[in-house]
Amino acid sequence: MSSLPDYTLRFMQYLDLMLLFGLPLFAWYGPVASTIGGDKRSPQPRWALTRGLLVCGVLGLALVGIEIVRSTAGIMGVAVSDLVRDDLAWYLFDTAAGRAGLTRAFLLVLLLAVLGWQSQRAERPFPIRRVTLLAGVALVSLAWNGHAASGEGVSGTVRLVAGMAHLLAAGGWIGAIFALLILFVRHGKPAAGEGLRMLWRALHTFSRPGTVFVGVLVVTGILHYGDLVGWSIAALFHSRHGNLMLLKLALFAAMLGLAALHRWWLVPRLERDIHTGAPSHSAQHLRLSVTIEATIALLILVSVAVLGTLSPHG
Secondary structure, rough: OOOOOHHHHHHHHHHHHHHHHHHHHHHHHOHHHOOOOOOOOHHHHHHHHHHHHHHHHHHHHHHHHHHHHHHHHHHHOHHHHHHOOOHHHHHHHHHHHHHHHHHHHHHHHHHHHHHHHHHOOOOOOOOHHHHHHHHHHHHHHHHHHOOOHOOHHHHHHHHHHHHHHHHHHHHHHHHHHHHHHHHHHHHHOOOOOOOOHHHHHHHHHHHHHHHHHHHHHHHHHHHHHHHHHHOHHHHOOOHHHHHHHHHHHHHHHHHHHHHHHHHHHHOOOOOHHHHHOOOOOHHHHHHHHHHHHHHHHHHHHHHHHOOOOOOOOO
């Protein structure tokens, strides 16, 4: 039986790695990409992104270390203080989860080295593709921390690939939500002028990738659940795993509703108000809506942190 510290550790790892991947991904395709590229552009967004990713990278590395120690102790049935080097070596090299953790740690060290190198050479373009790729691979390694890696044969491979794609889509969506929230805090005042235009461009640009993220989440989520429980709807109502899955689905539906509200009403309204120059509360409404969406996203990650420790049939 997992404990609150285990759930907290899983939640923090999911959130940290999704931000580490999703924030630079958003900066890659979003309007802020034009402000972090080279020495002739404003360095402020570049430095803010670098500092934020450095914090996420250091935290992620610490969380991997804690996870390795706690997981080894849990499997061995001993206290953390009683672990020996051979125990850790066995977990790291002889178990799939251990090898995934070791790979994740290596990728985070490499990512921190890239970011550290970048911070010393502000005149060079930000290595956004390299950072996004490293963070993405680190994120998909979390697939070995849950049910996605528990299958065998062809169905096991499909489950694992679906779990990895699900993680990337979730990271892209959650990273974008928090990036938008940061932009609202910095540029969301009604009198911000160009700041409001940047917000609108960011929201408008996210609409197409956001649709892709949602599509991947829906398809991979259905495949993963169907493979776990044999496509039984009854399992949703007769187990703790199913009940929590229902809660997760309800939260996801709420996020979809907010995303539709943004795309079809609030964002067009903000665009109209920017073009007419009329005073408006569109930015405040969008900021509130994105804040609610971010809160729901955190609740979904809490449910995911618990779901990965429950038996689909219990």
